[in-house]
Amino acid sequence: MKTLTTHKQVIWFDDSLISESLVEQAFDPDFWHKQNKVLGSAQGRGTTWFVQTEQLPAALRHYRRGGLFGKLIKDHYWFSQWHNTRSCEEFQLLQHLVKAGVNVPRPIAARSVKRTFCYQADILTQKIEGAxxxxxxxxxxxxxxxxxxxxxxxxxxxxxxxxxxxxxxxxxxxxxxxxxxxxxxxxxxxxxxxxxxxxxxxxxxxxxxxxxxxxxxxxxxxxxxxxxxxxxxxxxxxxxxx
The missing domain is CATH 1.10.510.10 (Transferase(Phosphotransferase) domain 1)
Known part of the structure:
Protein backbone atom coordinates (compact mmCIF):
# COMPACT_ATOMS: atom_id res chain seq x y z
CA MET A 1 0.00 0.00 0.00
CA LYS A 2 1.30 3.42 -0.99
CA THR A 3 0.17 6.71 0.50
CA LEU A 4 -0.23 10.06 -1.22
CA THR A 5 -0.74 13.03 1.09
CA THR A 6 -1.81 16.46 -0.11
CA HIS A 7 -3.57 19.41 1.55
CA LYS A 8 -6.28 17.98 3.83
CA GLN A 9 -6.39 14.75 1.84
CA VAL A 10 -4.84 11.29 2.03
CA ILE A 11 -5.01 8.63 -0.70
CA TRP A 12 -4.04 5.02 -0.13
CA PHE A 13 -3.46 2.91 -3.23
CA ASP A 14 -1.98 -0.26 -4.71
CA ASP A 15 0.49 0.92 -7.34
CA SER A 16 0.37 -2.48 -9.06
CA LEU A 17 -3.28 -1.74 -9.94
CA ILE A 18 -3.30 2.04 -10.50
CA SER A 19 -0.60 4.61 -11.22
CA GLU A 20 0.15 7.59 -9.00
CA SER A 21 -0.49 9.91 -11.96
CA LEU A 22 -4.06 8.59 -12.28
CA VAL A 23 -5.06 8.01 -8.69
CA GLU A 24 -5.62 11.66 -7.74
CA GLN A 25 -8.32 11.94 -10.42
CA ALA A 26 -9.75 8.46 -9.92
CA PHE A 27 -12.40 9.49 -7.36
CA ASP A 28 -14.12 11.98 -9.66
CA PRO A 29 -16.91 10.38 -11.75
CA ASP A 30 -16.68 13.28 -14.23
CA PHE A 31 -13.08 12.29 -14.99
CA TRP A 32 -14.16 8.79 -16.02
CA HIS A 33 -17.04 10.17 -18.09
CA LYS A 34 -14.67 12.49 -19.99
CA GLN A 35 -12.34 9.54 -20.64
CA ASN A 36 -15.27 7.42 -21.90
CA LYS A 37 -14.31 4.83 -19.29
CA VAL A 38 -17.66 4.49 -17.52
CA LEU A 39 -19.00 0.93 -17.83
CA GLY A 40 -22.26 1.47 -15.96
CA SER A 41 -23.66 2.30 -12.55
CA ALA A 42 -25.77 0.92 -9.71
CA GLN A 43 -28.00 2.67 -7.20
CA GLY A 44 -27.82 2.09 -3.46
CA ARG A 45 -27.42 4.81 -0.84
CA GLY A 46 -25.79 6.70 -3.69
CA THR A 47 -24.48 5.89 -7.14
CA THR A 48 -21.72 3.31 -7.55
CA TRP A 49 -19.88 3.94 -10.81
CA PHE A 50 -18.29 1.07 -12.71
CA VAL A 51 -15.21 2.27 -14.56
CA GLN A 52 -12.36 0.81 -16.60
CA THR A 53 -9.02 1.56 -14.93
CA GLU A 54 -5.57 0.90 -16.35
CA GLN A 55 -5.55 -2.69 -15.09
CA LEU A 56 -9.10 -3.90 -14.43
CA PRO A 57 -12.78 -2.92 -14.22
CA ALA A 58 -13.50 -1.17 -10.93
CA ALA A 59 -16.32 0.07 -8.72
CA LEU A 60 -16.14 3.66 -7.44
CA ARG A 61 -18.19 4.32 -4.29
CA HIS A 62 -18.65 7.47 -2.23
CA TYR A 63 -19.35 6.78 1.45
CA ARG A 64 -22.86 7.81 2.48
CA ARG A 65 -24.77 7.42 5.70
CA GLY A 66 -27.91 5.31 5.94
CA GLY A 67 -30.96 5.53 8.19
CA LEU A 68 -32.62 8.59 9.64
CA PHE A 69 -29.32 10.27 10.54
CA GLY A 70 -28.21 9.89 6.93
CA LYS A 71 -31.09 12.12 5.82
CA LEU A 72 -29.65 14.93 7.92
CA ILE A 73 -25.91 14.40 7.37
CA LYS A 74 -25.46 12.48 4.13
CA ASP A 75 -21.75 11.93 3.70
CA HIS A 76 -19.75 13.54 6.51
CA TYR A 77 -18.10 11.58 9.34
CA TRP A 78 -16.39 12.75 12.50
CA PHE A 79 -12.62 12.93 12.00
CA SER A 80 -10.18 11.57 14.59
CA GLN A 81 -7.17 10.15 12.75
CA TRP A 82 -6.51 9.32 9.11
CA HIS A 83 -6.10 5.60 9.73
CA ASN A 84 -9.49 5.53 11.48
CA THR A 85 -11.40 6.84 8.46
CA ARG A 86 -13.85 4.40 6.88
CA SER A 87 -12.09 4.33 3.54
CA CYS A 88 -8.68 3.54 5.03
CA GLU A 89 -10.10 0.84 7.29
CA GLU A 90 -12.01 -0.85 4.46
CA PHE A 91 -8.99 -0.67 2.13
CA GLN A 92 -6.74 -2.36 4.70
CA LEU A 93 -9.38 -4.93 5.61
CA LEU A 94 -9.76 -5.96 1.96
CA GLN A 95 -5.99 -6.28 1.65
CA HIS A 96 -5.99 -8.55 4.70
CA LEU A 97 -8.74 -10.74 3.20
CA VAL A 98 -7.08 -10.99 -0.21
CA LYS A 99 -3.89 -12.19 1.48
CA ALA A 100 -5.95 -14.72 3.47
CA GLY A 101 -7.36 -16.19 0.25
CA VAL A 102 -10.94 -15.01 0.71
CA ASN A 103 -12.85 -14.12 -2.46
CA VAL A 104 -13.33 -10.38 -2.05
CA PRO A 105 -12.80 -7.46 -4.45
CA ARG A 106 -9.20 -6.31 -4.60
CA PRO A 107 -8.80 -2.80 -3.16
CA ILE A 108 -7.36 -0.39 -5.72
CA ALA A 109 -7.44 2.99 -3.97
CA ALA A 110 -9.15 4.85 -1.14
CA ARG A 111 -9.39 8.51 -0.23
CA SER A 112 -10.33 10.62 2.78
CA VAL A 113 -10.76 14.39 2.57
CA LYS A 114 -10.81 16.46 5.77
CA ARG A 115 -13.57 19.07 6.12
CA THR A 116 -12.83 21.04 9.32
CA PHE A 117 -13.95 18.60 12.06
CA CYS A 118 -15.32 15.98 9.66
CA TYR A 119 -14.24 14.08 6.57
CA GLN A 120 -15.66 12.62 3.37
CA ALA A 121 -14.45 9.40 1.81
CA ASP A 122 -14.36 7.30 -1.36
CA ILE A 123 -13.08 3.87 -2.35
CA LEU A 124 -12.20 2.20 -5.65
CA THR A 125 -12.31 -1.60 -5.70
CA GLN A 126 -12.25 -4.40 -8.25
CA LYS A 127 -15.53 -5.00 -10.09
CA ILE A 128 -16.34 -8.71 -10.08
CA GLU A 129 -17.05 -9.44 -13.73
CA GLY A 130 -20.24 -11.32 -14.63
CA ALA A 131 -21.37 -11.50 -10.99
Missing part, protein backbone atom coordinates in the same frame (compact mmCIF):
# COMPACT_ATOMS: atom_id res chain seq x y z
CA UNK A 132 -24.85 -11.17 -9.53
CA UNK A 133 -25.98 -11.09 -5.92
CA UNK A 134 -27.92 -13.98 -4.42
CA UNK A 135 -31.14 -11.96 -4.27
CA UNK A 136 -31.14 -11.42 -8.02
CA UNK A 137 -30.23 -15.01 -8.76
CA UNK A 138 -32.78 -16.56 -6.40
CA UNK A 139 -35.55 -14.43 -7.85
CA UNK A 140 -34.91 -16.22 -11.14
CA UNK A 141 -33.94 -19.76 -10.13
CA UNK A 142 -32.91 -22.06 -7.33
CA UNK A 143 -29.33 -23.00 -6.50
CA UNK A 144 -28.10 -26.56 -6.05
CA UNK A 145 -26.89 -27.76 -2.67
CA UNK A 146 -23.26 -27.86 -3.84
CA UNK A 147 -23.39 -24.12 -4.47
CA UNK A 148 -24.77 -23.52 -0.98
CA UNK A 149 -21.86 -25.53 0.39
CA UNK A 150 -19.47 -23.28 -1.55
CA UNK A 151 -21.13 -20.25 0.04
CA UNK A 152 -20.68 -21.79 3.48
CA UNK A 153 -17.02 -22.51 2.75
CA UNK A 154 -16.37 -18.90 1.76
CA UNK A 155 -18.05 -17.56 4.90
CA UNK A 156 -15.90 -19.89 6.98
CA UNK A 157 -12.75 -18.63 5.23
CA UNK A 158 -13.86 -15.12 6.12
CA UNK A 159 -14.17 -16.14 9.76
CA UNK A 160 -10.86 -17.97 9.72
CA UNK A 161 -9.32 -14.66 8.67
CA UNK A 162 -10.86 -13.34 11.91
CA UNK A 163 -13.09 -10.83 10.09
CA UNK A 164 -16.49 -9.93 11.48
CA UNK A 165 -18.80 -8.96 8.61
CA UNK A 166 -21.39 -6.97 10.53
CA UNK A 167 -23.78 -6.78 7.56
CA UNK A 168 -23.57 -10.27 6.10
CA UNK A 169 -26.68 -10.68 3.97
CA UNK A 170 -27.58 -12.12 0.58
CA UNK A 171 -27.20 -8.75 -1.15
CA UNK A 172 -23.50 -8.90 -0.19
CA UNK A 173 -22.81 -12.40 -1.53
CA UNK A 174 -22.22 -12.75 -5.27
CA UNK A 175 -21.87 -15.60 -7.73
CA UNK A 176 -19.88 -15.07 -10.91
CA UNK A 177 -20.32 -16.85 -14.25
CA UNK A 178 -17.96 -19.63 -13.10
CA UNK A 179 -19.98 -20.17 -9.91
CA UNK A 180 -17.30 -18.67 -7.70
CA UNK A 181 -18.60 -17.13 -4.47
CA UNK A 182 -17.62 -13.55 -3.61
CA UNK A 183 -18.30 -11.51 -0.47
CA UNK A 184 -18.55 -7.71 -0.73
CA UNK A 185 -19.33 -4.51 1.21
CA UNK A 186 -16.95 -4.35 4.18
CA UNK A 187 -17.75 -0.82 5.34
CA UNK A 188 -17.81 -0.80 9.17
CA UNK A 189 -16.56 -4.41 9.34
CA UNK A 190 -13.47 -5.24 11.36
CA UNK A 191 -10.87 -7.77 12.42
CA UNK A 192 -11.79 -9.27 15.78
CA UNK A 193 -9.24 -9.36 18.58
CA UNK A 194 -8.07 -12.85 19.41
CA UNK A 195 -10.18 -13.78 22.41
CA UNK A 196 -10.94 -17.08 24.06
CA UNK A 197 -12.93 -19.51 21.92
CA UNK A 198 -16.29 -18.85 23.58
CA UNK A 199 -16.12 -15.15 22.73
CA UNK A 200 -14.69 -15.81 19.28
CA UNK A 201 -17.70 -17.94 18.36
CA UNK A 202 -20.25 -15.33 19.48
CA UNK A 203 -19.59 -12.96 16.57
CA UNK A 204 -19.36 -15.86 14.12
CA UNK A 205 -22.82 -17.00 15.17
CA UNK A 206 -24.10 -13.42 14.93
CA UNK A 207 -22.92 -13.24 11.31
CA UNK A 208 -24.62 -16.53 10.45
CA UNK A 209 -27.82 -15.54 12.23
CA UNK A 210 -27.92 -12.31 10.24
CA UNK A 211 -27.40 -14.22 7.00
CA UNK A 212 -30.23 -16.62 7.82
CA UNK A 213 -32.55 -13.71 8.62
CA UNK A 214 -31.67 -12.25 5.25
CA UNK A 215 -32.76 -15.42 3.41
CA UNK A 216 -36.02 -15.51 5.35
CA UNK A 217 -36.68 -11.79 4.82
CA UNK A 218 -36.20 -11.97 1.05
CA UNK A 219 -38.28 -15.15 0.88
CA UNK A 220 -41.25 -13.07 2.05
CA UNK A 221 -40.31 -9.74 0.46
CA UNK A 222 -39.13 -10.88 -2.98
CA UNK A 223 -40.33 -14.51 -3.11
CA UNK A 224 -36.84 -15.90 -3.68
CA UNK A 225 -36.46 -19.61 -4.45
CA UNK A 226 -35.05 -20.85 -1.13
CA UNK A 227 -35.77 -23.63 1.38
CA UNK A 228 -34.55 -24.67 4.81
CA UNK A 229 -32.57 -27.53 3.26
CA UNK A 230 -30.50 -24.93 1.42
CA UNK A 231 -29.46 -23.41 4.74
CA UNK A 232 -28.46 -26.84 6.04
CA UNK A 233 -26.23 -27.30 2.99
CA UNK A 234 -24.64 -23.89 3.60
CA UNK A 235 -23.91 -24.83 7.20
CA UNK A 236 -22.46 -28.14 6.02
CA UNK A 237 -20.00 -26.27 3.80
CA UNK A 238 -19.21 -23.86 6.62
CA UNK A 239 -18.41 -26.68 9.04
CA UNK A 240 -16.31 -28.72 6.60
CA UNK A 241 -13.55 -26.14 6.20
CA UNK A 242 -10.62 -26.73 8.53
Missing amino acids: QDLVGILQQRSLDLDTYQLIGEQVRKLHQANVNHTDLNIHNILLDKDNNVWIIDFDKCHIEPYLRETNFSVWQKSNLDRLLRSFKKELVKRQIDWEEKDWKALLSGYQQIT
Whole structure:
Protein backbone atom coordinates (compact mmCIF):
# COMPACT_ATOMS: atom_id res chain seq x y z
CA MET A 1 0.00 0.00 0.00
CA LYS A 2 1.30 3.42 -0.99
CA THR A 3 0.17 6.71 0.50
CA LEU A 4 -0.23 10.06 -1.22
CA THR A 5 -0.74 13.03 1.09
CA THR A 6 -1.81 16.46 -0.11
CA HIS A 7 -3.57 19.41 1.55
CA LYS A 8 -6.28 17.98 3.83
CA GLN A 9 -6.39 14.75 1.84
CA VAL A 10 -4.84 11.29 2.03
CA ILE A 11 -5.01 8.63 -0.70
CA TRP A 12 -4.04 5.02 -0.13
CA PHE A 13 -3.46 2.91 -3.23
CA ASP A 14 -1.98 -0.26 -4.71
CA ASP A 15 0.49 0.92 -7.34
CA SER A 16 0.37 -2.48 -9.06
CA LEU A 17 -3.28 -1.74 -9.94
CA ILE A 18 -3.30 2.04 -10.50
CA SER A 19 -0.60 4.61 -11.22
CA GLU A 20 0.15 7.59 -9.00
CA SER A 21 -0.49 9.91 -11.96
CA LEU A 22 -4.06 8.59 -12.28
CA VAL A 23 -5.06 8.01 -8.69
CA GLU A 24 -5.62 11.66 -7.74
CA GLN A 25 -8.32 11.94 -10.42
CA ALA A 26 -9.75 8.46 -9.92
CA PHE A 27 -12.40 9.49 -7.36
CA ASP A 28 -14.12 11.98 -9.66
CA PRO A 29 -16.91 10.38 -11.75
CA ASP A 30 -16.68 13.28 -14.23
CA PHE A 31 -13.08 12.29 -14.99
CA TRP A 32 -14.16 8.79 -16.02
CA HIS A 33 -17.04 10.17 -18.09
CA LYS A 34 -14.67 12.49 -19.99
CA GLN A 35 -12.34 9.54 -20.64
CA ASN A 36 -15.27 7.42 -21.90
CA LYS A 37 -14.31 4.83 -19.29
CA VAL A 38 -17.66 4.49 -17.52
CA LEU A 39 -19.00 0.93 -17.83
CA GLY A 40 -22.26 1.47 -15.96
CA SER A 41 -23.66 2.30 -12.55
CA ALA A 42 -25.77 0.92 -9.71
CA GLN A 43 -28.00 2.67 -7.20
CA GLY A 44 -27.82 2.09 -3.46
CA ARG A 45 -27.42 4.81 -0.84
CA GLY A 46 -25.79 6.70 -3.69
CA THR A 47 -24.48 5.89 -7.14
CA THR A 48 -21.72 3.31 -7.55
CA TRP A 49 -19.88 3.94 -10.81
CA PHE A 50 -18.29 1.07 -12.71
CA VAL A 51 -15.21 2.27 -14.56
CA GLN A 52 -12.36 0.81 -16.60
CA THR A 53 -9.02 1.56 -14.93
CA GLU A 54 -5.57 0.90 -16.35
CA GLN A 55 -5.55 -2.69 -15.09
CA LEU A 56 -9.10 -3.90 -14.43
CA PRO A 57 -12.78 -2.92 -14.22
CA ALA A 58 -13.50 -1.17 -10.93
CA ALA A 59 -16.32 0.07 -8.72
CA LEU A 60 -16.14 3.66 -7.44
CA ARG A 61 -18.19 4.32 -4.29
CA HIS A 62 -18.65 7.47 -2.23
CA TYR A 63 -19.35 6.78 1.45
CA ARG A 64 -22.86 7.81 2.48
CA ARG A 65 -24.77 7.42 5.70
CA GLY A 66 -27.91 5.31 5.94
CA GLY A 67 -30.96 5.53 8.19
CA LEU A 68 -32.62 8.59 9.64
CA PHE A 69 -29.32 10.27 10.54
CA GLY A 70 -28.21 9.89 6.93
CA LYS A 71 -31.09 12.12 5.82
CA LEU A 72 -29.65 14.93 7.92
CA ILE A 73 -25.91 14.40 7.37
CA LYS A 74 -25.46 12.48 4.13
CA ASP A 75 -21.75 11.93 3.70
CA HIS A 76 -19.75 13.54 6.51
CA TYR A 77 -18.10 11.58 9.34
CA TRP A 78 -16.39 12.75 12.50
CA PHE A 79 -12.62 12.93 12.00
CA SER A 80 -10.18 11.57 14.59
CA GLN A 81 -7.17 10.15 12.75
CA TRP A 82 -6.51 9.32 9.11
CA HIS A 83 -6.10 5.60 9.73
CA ASN A 84 -9.49 5.53 11.48
CA THR A 85 -11.40 6.84 8.46
CA ARG A 86 -13.85 4.40 6.88
CA SER A 87 -12.09 4.33 3.54
CA CYS A 88 -8.68 3.54 5.03
CA GLU A 89 -10.10 0.84 7.29
CA GLU A 90 -12.01 -0.85 4.46
CA PHE A 91 -8.99 -0.67 2.13
CA GLN A 92 -6.74 -2.36 4.70
CA LEU A 93 -9.38 -4.93 5.61
CA LEU A 94 -9.76 -5.96 1.96
CA GLN A 95 -5.99 -6.28 1.65
CA HIS A 96 -5.99 -8.55 4.70
CA LEU A 97 -8.74 -10.74 3.20
CA VAL A 98 -7.08 -10.99 -0.21
CA LYS A 99 -3.89 -12.19 1.48
CA ALA A 100 -5.95 -14.72 3.47
CA GLY A 101 -7.36 -16.19 0.25
CA VAL A 102 -10.94 -15.01 0.71
CA ASN A 103 -12.85 -14.12 -2.46
CA VAL A 104 -13.33 -10.38 -2.05
CA PRO A 105 -12.80 -7.46 -4.45
CA ARG A 106 -9.20 -6.31 -4.60
CA PRO A 107 -8.80 -2.80 -3.16
CA ILE A 108 -7.36 -0.39 -5.72
CA ALA A 109 -7.44 2.99 -3.97
CA ALA A 110 -9.15 4.85 -1.14
CA ARG A 111 -9.39 8.51 -0.23
CA SER A 112 -10.33 10.62 2.78
CA VAL A 113 -10.76 14.39 2.57
CA LYS A 114 -10.81 16.46 5.77
CA ARG A 115 -13.57 19.07 6.12
CA THR A 116 -12.83 21.04 9.32
CA PHE A 117 -13.95 18.60 12.06
CA CYS A 118 -15.32 15.98 9.66
CA TYR A 119 -14.24 14.08 6.57
CA GLN A 120 -15.66 12.62 3.37
CA ALA A 121 -14.45 9.40 1.81
CA ASP A 122 -14.36 7.30 -1.36
CA ILE A 123 -13.08 3.87 -2.35
CA LEU A 124 -12.20 2.20 -5.65
CA THR A 125 -12.31 -1.60 -5.70
CA GLN A 126 -12.25 -4.40 -8.25
CA LYS A 127 -15.53 -5.00 -10.09
CA ILE A 128 -16.34 -8.71 -10.08
CA GLU A 129 -17.05 -9.44 -13.73
CA GLY A 130 -20.24 -11.32 -14.63
CA ALA A 131 -21.37 -11.50 -10.99
CA GLN A 132 -24.85 -11.17 -9.53
CA ASP A 133 -25.98 -11.09 -5.92
CA LEU A 134 -27.92 -13.98 -4.42
CA VAL A 135 -31.14 -11.96 -4.27
CA GLY A 136 -31.14 -11.42 -8.02
CA ILE A 137 -30.23 -15.01 -8.76
CA LEU A 138 -32.78 -16.56 -6.40
CA GLN A 139 -35.55 -14.43 -7.85
CA GLN A 140 -34.91 -16.22 -11.14
CA ARG A 141 -33.94 -19.76 -10.13
CA SER A 142 -32.91 -22.06 -7.33
CA LEU A 143 -29.33 -23.00 -6.50
CA ASP A 144 -28.10 -26.56 -6.05
CA LEU A 145 -26.89 -27.76 -2.67
CA ASP A 146 -23.26 -27.86 -3.84
CA THR A 147 -23.39 -24.12 -4.47
CA TYR A 148 -24.77 -23.52 -0.98
CA GLN A 149 -21.86 -25.53 0.39
CA LEU A 150 -19.47 -23.28 -1.55
CA ILE A 151 -21.13 -20.25 0.04
CA GLY A 152 -20.68 -21.79 3.48
CA GLU A 153 -17.02 -22.51 2.75
CA GLN A 154 -16.37 -18.90 1.76
CA VAL A 155 -18.05 -17.56 4.90
CA ARG A 156 -15.90 -19.89 6.98
CA LYS A 157 -12.75 -18.63 5.23
CA LEU A 158 -13.86 -15.12 6.12
CA HIS A 159 -14.17 -16.14 9.76
CA GLN A 160 -10.86 -17.97 9.72
CA ALA A 161 -9.32 -14.66 8.67
CA ASN A 162 -10.86 -13.34 11.91
CA VAL A 163 -13.09 -10.83 10.09
CA ASN A 164 -16.49 -9.93 11.48
CA HIS A 165 -18.80 -8.96 8.61
CA THR A 166 -21.39 -6.97 10.53
CA ASP A 167 -23.78 -6.78 7.56
CA LEU A 168 -23.57 -10.27 6.10
CA ASN A 169 -26.68 -10.68 3.97
CA ILE A 170 -27.58 -12.12 0.58
CA HIS A 171 -27.20 -8.75 -1.15
CA ASN A 172 -23.50 -8.90 -0.19
CA ILE A 173 -22.81 -12.40 -1.53
CA LEU A 174 -22.22 -12.75 -5.27
CA LEU A 175 -21.87 -15.60 -7.73
CA ASP A 176 -19.88 -15.07 -10.91
CA LYS A 177 -20.32 -16.85 -14.25
CA ASP A 178 -17.96 -19.63 -13.10
CA ASN A 179 -19.98 -20.17 -9.91
CA ASN A 180 -17.30 -18.67 -7.70
CA VAL A 181 -18.60 -17.13 -4.47
CA TRP A 182 -17.62 -13.55 -3.61
CA ILE A 183 -18.30 -11.51 -0.47
CA ILE A 184 -18.55 -7.71 -0.73
CA ASP A 185 -19.33 -4.51 1.21
CA PHE A 186 -16.95 -4.35 4.18
CA ASP A 187 -17.75 -0.82 5.34
CA LYS A 188 -17.81 -0.80 9.17
CA CYS A 189 -16.56 -4.41 9.34
CA HIS A 190 -13.47 -5.24 11.36
CA ILE A 191 -10.87 -7.77 12.42
CA GLU A 192 -11.79 -9.27 15.78
CA PRO A 193 -9.24 -9.36 18.58
CA TYR A 194 -8.07 -12.85 19.41
CA LEU A 195 -10.18 -13.78 22.41
CA ARG A 196 -10.94 -17.08 24.06
CA GLU A 197 -12.93 -19.51 21.92
CA THR A 198 -16.29 -18.85 23.58
CA ASN A 199 -16.12 -15.15 22.73
CA PHE A 200 -14.69 -15.81 19.28
CA SER A 201 -17.70 -17.94 18.36
CA VAL A 202 -20.25 -15.33 19.48
CA TRP A 203 -19.59 -12.96 16.57
CA GLN A 204 -19.36 -15.86 14.12
CA LYS A 205 -22.82 -17.00 15.17
CA SER A 206 -24.10 -13.42 14.93
CA ASN A 207 -22.92 -13.24 11.31
CA LEU A 208 -24.62 -16.53 10.45
CA ASP A 209 -27.82 -15.54 12.23
CA ARG A 210 -27.92 -12.31 10.24
CA LEU A 211 -27.40 -14.22 7.00
CA LEU A 212 -30.23 -16.62 7.82
CA ARG A 213 -32.55 -13.71 8.62
CA SER A 214 -31.67 -12.25 5.25
CA PHE A 215 -32.76 -15.42 3.41
CA LYS A 216 -36.02 -15.51 5.35
CA LYS A 217 -36.68 -11.79 4.82
CA GLU A 218 -36.20 -11.97 1.05
CA LEU A 219 -38.28 -15.15 0.88
CA VAL A 220 -41.25 -13.07 2.05
CA LYS A 221 -40.31 -9.74 0.46
CA ARG A 222 -39.13 -10.88 -2.98
CA GLN A 223 -40.33 -14.51 -3.11
CA ILE A 224 -36.84 -15.90 -3.68
CA ASP A 225 -36.46 -19.61 -4.45
CA TRP A 226 -35.05 -20.85 -1.13
CA GLU A 227 -35.77 -23.63 1.38
CA GLU A 228 -34.55 -24.67 4.81
CA LYS A 229 -32.57 -27.53 3.26
CA ASP A 230 -30.50 -24.93 1.42
CA TRP A 231 -29.46 -23.41 4.74
CA LYS A 232 -28.46 -26.84 6.04
CA ALA A 233 -26.23 -27.30 2.99
CA LEU A 234 -24.64 -23.89 3.60
CA LEU A 235 -23.91 -24.83 7.20
CA SER A 236 -22.46 -28.14 6.02
CA GLY A 237 -20.00 -26.27 3.80
CA TYR A 238 -19.21 -23.86 6.62
CA GLN A 239 -18.41 -26.68 9.04
CA GLN A 240 -16.31 -28.72 6.60
CA ILE A 241 -13.55 -26.14 6.20
CA THR A 242 -10.62 -26.73 8.53
